[in-house]
Amino acid sequence: MDKKVEMPATHPAAEAYRMMQTDELEELAASIAANGLRDPITVGIVGDDRWIVDGRNRLKACEIAAVPPEFEEIEFHNEADLRAFIADRSERRNITKGQKAMGHAKLFPEPNKPGRGKKKVEVTSTIFSDKLLQQARAVLAFSPELARRVTEGTITLGDAYQKVRSEEGEDKADDRRLRELARERPDLADRVRSEELTLDAACDRMVNDAAVLKKQRWAATVNLIQAVEITDRSPQFIEDSVRLFDRSVEVEKGGEKITAERLRRSAAYLVALADLWED
Secondary structure, three states, rough: OOOOOOOOOHHHHHOOOOOOHHHHHHHHHHHHHHHHHOOEEEEEOOOOEEEEEEEEHHHHHHHHHHHOOOOOEEEEOOOOHHHHHHOOOOHHHOOOHHHHHHHHHOOOOOOOOOOOOOOOOOOOOOOOOOOHHHHHHHHHOHHHHHHHHHHHHHOHHHHHHHHHHEEEEHHHHHHHHHHHHHHHHHHHHHHOOOOOOOHHHHHHHHHHHHHHHHHHHHHHHHHHHHHHHHOOOOOOHHHHHHHHHHHHHHHHHHHOOOOHHHEEEEEEEEHHHHHHHOO
């Protein structure tokens, strides 16, 4: 990147997460003065717009240490992808899980519901749970000022959420939770209305089902990657595969034996998968 380019402004979405405290910035500045800037400041580009999307603290620390900052540029397809990047980078920040959840809630106030032909861009964090994110969204919707206090660390997300429930009343809180449940899982909301499930049980089911789905997606993706890595070979290696195949290992490993029929079924599966992948 050309360092003579005018300093871009910080993207508003990056300000969803608090800056370091003065003593933390001074400590970072001392480290940069002694060792240099190890990670460059990230500038995000969307069309003709350029923004600082990661590294506000490092930039400020460079200013304190009188060390010229270094930059890297990343081009994004759209604003949504840029916001997803900012949310993803929050996992590196030295703030609480509640503060990270609140930052994510500010970037994505409502769960992203992609329609036909639209891409889901909301990222799922491994640092905080879906339940924390739901609490952060509830606090943000109820009181932006209370959300700001969570971001700054003057109140925990848990205490802020309890304050919301207390101030808006249990009935209103439950109405809001039911509306959120209806947006995410209308099937569970119907079961709550028909008194098959309690609201608490339905919300817990929604969170648990989301966790199970995440694991299933991980397993399916890893299995497909491994299968393709094994089978993505030139036909010239087929004879070696047959020649080196050891029946004693197959017996020891157990499971269904490899047959010509199974191999043809596997080939048909991969062909069908390729056709669907193109669609």
